[in-house]
Amino acid sequence: MTSNEILDMLYGTLRTTGIYNFQWNIVIMWGVGCLFIYLAIAKKYEPLLLLPIGFGIFIVNFPLVPLMGYSRDHAQLLQIFYHYGLEWEVIPCIIFLGLGAMTDFGPLIANPKTLLIGAGAQLGVFITFTGTVLVGFTLKEAASVSIIGGADGPTTIYLTQHLAPQLLGPNALAAYSYMAMVPLIQPPIIRLMTNIKERKIRMHQLRSVSRQEKILFPMVTVGIIALLVPSVIPLMGMFMLGNLMRESGVVERLTESAQGSLMNIMTIFLGISVGATMHADNFLSWKPLFIFSLGLVDFAVCTIGGIMTVKIMNLFLKNKINPIIGAAGVSAVPMAARVSQTVGMQYDKTNYLLMHAVGPNLAGVIGSAAAAGMFIAMFD
Amino acid sequence: MKNLMILLLAFYFCLPLSVGAEDFLGAPVAPQGKEIIKTDSRLEIKTDMSHDEAVSFYKKALKNLKDIKFREWKEVTYIEDDGNRDWHSITVSKVDKEGTTITIVKDNWTWIIGTLVLRYIGVFVVLMVLFLGLLISGRIISAIVKKMETKKEEN
Numbered sequence: 001m002t003s004n005e006i007l008d009m010l011y012g013t014l015r016t017t018g019i020y021n022f023q024w025n026i027v028i029m030w031g032v033g034c035l036f037i038y039l040a041i042a043k044k045y046e047p048l049l050l051l052p053i054g055f056g057i058f059i060v061n062f063p064l065v066p067l068m069g070y071s072r073d074h075a076q077l078l079q080i081f082y083h084y085g086l087e088w089e090v091i092p093c094i095i096f097l098g099l100g101a102m103t104d105f106g107p108l109i110a111n112p113k114t115l116l117i118g119a120g121a122q123l124g125v126f127i128t129f130t131g132t133v134l135v136g137f138t139l140k141e142a143a144s145v146s147i148i149g150g151a152d153g154p155t156t157i158y159l160t161q162h163l164a165p166q167l168l169g170p171n172a173l174a175a176y177s178y179m180a181m182v183p184l185i186q187p188p189i190i191r192l193m194t195n196i197k198e199r200k201i202r203m204h205q206l207r208s209v210s211r212q213e214k215i216l217f218p219m220v221t222v223g224i225i226a227l228l229v230p231s232v233i234p235l236m237g238m239f240m241l242g243n244l245m246r247e248s249g250v251v252e253r254l255t256e257s258a259q260g261s262l263m264n265i266m267t268i269f270l271g272i273s274v275g276a277t278m279h280a281d282n283f284l285s286w287k288p289l290f291i292f293s294l295g296l297v298d299f300a301v302c303t304i305g306g307i308m309t310v311k312i313m314n315l316f317l318k319n320k321i322n323p324i325i326g327a328a329g330v331s332a333v334p335m336a337a338r339v340s341q342t343v344g345m346q347y348d349k350t351n352y353l354l355m356h357a358v359g360p361n362l363a364g365v366i367g368s369a370a371a372a373g374m375f376i377a378m379f380d
Numbered sequence: 381m382k383n384l385m386i387l388l389l390a391f392y393f394c395l396p397l398s399v400g401a402e403d404f405l406g407a408p409v410a411p412q413g414k415e416i417i418k419t420d421s422r423l424e425i426k427t428d429m430s431h432d433e434a435v436s437f438y439k440k441a442l443k444n445l446k447d448i449k450f451r452e453w454k455e456v457t458y459i460e461d462d463g464n465r466d467w468h469s470i471t472v473s474k475v476d477k478e479g480t481t482i483t484i485v486k487d488n489w490t491w492i493i494g495t496l497v498l499r500y501i502g503v504f505v506v507l508m509v510l511f512l513g514l515l516i517s518g519r520i521i522s523a524i525v526k527k528m529e530t531k532k533e534e535n
Binding site for chain 2: 109112113115116118119120122123126129130133136137138139140210212213216217220221223224225228229363366367370371373374375378379
């Protein structure tokens with residue numbers, strides 16, 4: 001073997017390494033990925049999602065890694081997860097199946113007028129849409145960005161994949177990051193929008209809800225949503241199937257699987273697929289950074305919308321609703337309900353708002369799905 | 381020198397072609413049209429083309445563009461831009477007795493705000509219907525459950 005051949009061989013080997021193909025912008029993405037892993041582990045911010053997302057961002061931002069492309073006419077590992085899980089919109093729907101299986105809709109059924117709070121809390125979604133269009137996003141991109149304020153991860157992913165898949169990574173990351181920061185974002189807004197007298201309003205105890213009502217609820221809900229907003233039935237249908245399984249009490253094995261192992265498996269695939277879409281070439285532009293800053297405004301306005309809705313309702317109600325629970329209309333379940341409880345107890349230690357806040361919290365899930373359905377109908 | 385002259389002449393003759401077919405706010409304007417109304421935000425023309433010919437023209441002219449939607453309504457074909465182009469819609473009439481009326485409208489905030497308000501109200505409508513559904517079904521089920529419990533107690 002001649003020296004030239006040896007050098008050629010060494011050079012050829014070097015060219016197949018990541019070091020040879022190194023780009024400086026991927027270092028920024030390493031930092032982004034590690035930041036989310038740190039937030040998940042050290043600060044425990046939505047660790048179930050931010051950990052795999054952060055790792056997905058980190059691992060996909062190395063040169064020549066065969067993860068998000070095609071080789072020899074077949075998709076690579078993360079491309080398969082992304083294609084079958086997210087492009088086909090399967091994962092968000094199965095996650096909603098698990099969520100439905102772990103949700104007790106009793107507080108919502110006992111006080112169905114809190115559904116209107118869930119609707120009011122979508123205010124930020126529609127206001128943010130306007131702002132996003134002003135800045136230069138297309139209408140479809142604006143719709144996918146503004147749904148972040150609904151604080152519902154699967155709905156955000158579902159709508160974004162439908163309308164603007166190029167924004168999937170930043171939208172999902174913004175949605176889950178702000179959901180984790182609900183205890184930081186909401187209390188100052190609640191204090192700003194309410195006075196001390198309103199914060200001390202005591203609500204009547206919720207009536208008991210029979211098992212038959214809980215079984216009928218998913219059927220009624222899915223029927224109405226299917227007739228009015230059919231485009232979100234894949235999400236809401238699975239949500240209600242999960243709930244029906246739970247409330248029927250006759251398929252405990254299926255309910256356990258749906259809320260346990262199935263949900264966990266889907267969460268792993270979801271996190272790593274979302275993270276894998278965030279390569280430096282796609283992520284490092286003004287749009288993702290703008291999405292992050294706008295997401296905060298979106299969240300805040302949604303919180304304000306929920307509180308204002310309660311205040312308007314109180315003008316017509318004899319038994320007033322504590323406006324603090326309006327903030328729970330943002331569908332970060334159950335974090336937003338817990339925040340309402342915490343803030344309420346700061347002003348009256350014996351005022352237990354948690355069960356009252358769960359109603360609008362769950363209504364927010366339905367409200368944000370309805371808002372997503374409205375946007376899909378706008379473009380279909 | 382000779383080559384330069386040929387190049388300049390070629391550029392001079394090609395310039396109208398390179399500028400492209402007539403357009404209004406970036407939207408292609410169907411050829412052989414007679415202007416009826418033209419303002420900064422609206423262009424209405426009447427053309428001798430049939431409705432199908434006009435729609436084919438626009439399908440061809442817009443085929444490489446993203447976020448364009450063709451909708452078939454009863455009296456018009458409505459071509460909508462969902463991107464961020466200057467024009468919002470092109471309407472191709474179906475009901476004209478002679479020729480076809482084509483209207484190009486500028487993107488405007490009235491449409492955006494209007495559709496957003498309607499959709500926000502739509503969310504309320506959906507949840508209001510659900511509220512009424514739960515209220516009615518809740519009362520019916522509660523009454524039935526109460527009756528059954530009363531019967532059980534009597535027995």
